[in-house]
Amino acid sequence: MPVTSRVNLLDLDPGALARYFEDTGERAYRATQIVKWVHQQGITALDSMTNLSRGLREQLARDTEFRLPEVVSLQESDDGTLKWLIRVDNGNCIETVFIPEAERGTLCVSSQVGCALNCSFCATAKQGFSRNLSTAEIIGQVWIAARYLGQTPKTHRHLTNIVLMGMGEPLLNFDNVVPAMRLMLDDNAYNLGRKRVTLSTAGLVPGIDRLREQCPVSLAVSLHAPLDDLRDELVPLNRTYPLSELLAACRRYVGDSPHDQITFEYVMLDGINDSVALARDLVRILRGIPAKVNLIPFNRIAGADYGPSPHATILKFREEIVKAGIVTTTRKTRGDDIDAACGQLVGRVNAKAARHRELASNTAGA
Ligand code: SAH
Numbered sequence: 001m002p003v004t005s006r007v008n009l010l011d012l013d014p015g016a017l018a019r020y021f022e023d024t025g026e027r028a029y030r031a032t033q034i035v036k037w038v039h040q041q042g043i044t045a046l047d048s049m050t051n052l053s054r055g056l057r058e059q060l061a062r063d064t065e066f067r068l069p070e071v072v073s074l075q076e077s078d079d080g081t082l083k084w085l086i087r088v089d090n091g092n093c094i095e096t097v098f099i100p101e102a103e104r105g106t107l108c109v110s111s112q113v114g115c116a117l118n119c120s121f122c123a124t125a126k127q128g129f130s131r132n133l134s135t136a137e138i139i140g141q142v143w144i145a146a147r148y149l150g151q152t153p154k155t156h157r158h159l160t161n162i163v164l165m166g167m168g169e170p171l172l173n174f175d176n177v178v179p180a181m182r183l184m185l186d187d188n189a190y191n192l193g194r195k196r197v198t199l200s201t202a203g204l205v206p207g208i209d210r211l212r213e214q215c216p217v218s219l220a221v222s223l224h225a226p227l228d229d230l231r232d233e234l235v236p237l238n239r240t241y242p243l244s245e246l247l248a249a250c251r252r253y254v255g256d257s258p259h260d261q262i263t264f265e266y267v268m269l270d271g272i273n274d275s276v277a278l279a280r281d282l283v284r285i286l287r288g289i290p291a292k293v294n295l296i297p298f299n300r301i302a303g304a305d306y307g308p309s310p311h312a313t314i315l316k317f318r319e320e321i322v323k324a325g326i327v328t329t330t331r332k333t334r335g336d337d338i339d340a341a342c343g344q345l346v347g348r349v350n351a352k353a354a355r356h357r358e359l360a361s362n363t364a365g366a
Pocket of ligand 1: 046121122123151163164166167168169170200201202220221265267296297299300301342344
């Protein structure tokens with residue numbers, strides 16, 4: 001997406017759009033009209049927006065634009081999972097995945113180009129970090145998927161849920177992610193209830209608190225280990241926000257709405273974090289938090305030696321948690337034939353961080 005000086009209307013959530021119109025001397029309800037055209041009807045051609053006056057359409061044509069990221073390719077897995085490769089600027093690409101199930105269809109959206117957190121088992125981490133996605137690039141993924149799914153005749157392909165679980169750490173891109181989520185929730189846009197929009201975080205404590213105050217959607221926490229030593233290794237962010245602080249933030253998050261639950265994700269790594277003793281530790285640390293545990297079979301990635309836990313080990317681990325009365329699901333691996341499964345999203349990242357590392361080692365050798 002080349003940079004221009006025009007306002008990209010896709011960057012604005014309903015509140016910001018209303019302010020934009022007020023600032024330009026228009027009535028605020030224009031915002032609702034635009035949101036409906038663009039996000040409900042999928043129309044971005046100003047000429048088709050028949051309830052806007054000609055003068056206003058001319059003004060918008062001059063000062064604004066609807067700039068969507070560009071679809072490079074769309075792959076379909078044998079199990080129906082779809083994966084878009086989407087170009088966000090010269091050479092940088094992100095991935096978006098749609099997972100159809102009997103009762104729902106979930107879109108997995110990316111929030112950054114690459115990721116800076118360096119979790120040891122995740123393919124996105126190996127790409128390094130390039131930059132935050134704009135609001136337009138985040139909601140653009142939803143727009144693209146909703147249009148495509150709306151055009152396919154298969155009725156089970158219906159977008160009912162969105163998870164911010166693609167590439168990147170959404171809470172490190174808070175200011176662009178929240179407006180995109182507001183559009184996901186908005187009645188005039190995608191109209192998803194806040195239980196149907198889930199943000200997944202590796203555990204950025206201040207971000208969790210801001211989210212609670214500003215946009216309390218469903219929260220998923222990538223836990224992966226119940227002890228600090230082990231979690232420090234798997235999720236280096238734990239060295240900044242250790243478990244005690246992370247779990248306290250989780251308690252605060254559900255404190256305001258006791259009917260909510262937090263989903264704790266736990267990737268099952270053979271011989272690393274999958275013992276029954278650790279399952280007991282997990283039960284212990286989750287005590288008092290309305291929690292659901294989601295066990296994720298590890299998907300092998302290049303550049304990490306981990307292996308997936310055997311099925312029997314996952315069952316034993318699961319049994320220990322279920323015994324304690326905690327709802328525990330095991331995530332089905334979907335779309336792995338097209339590298340669309342958890343942790344496999346790599347897109348195409350011209351990573352500044354990776355380049356810097358390379359530069360540093362080249363200079364050191366010189
Ligand atoms: N940064 C956020 C959003 C990314 S979500 C977060 O960490 O939650 C991606 C999910 O897939 C996380 O739960 C992550 O831990 C998991 N994941 C990463 N790599 C994986 C792999 N190789 N196999 C299975 N799950 C993985």
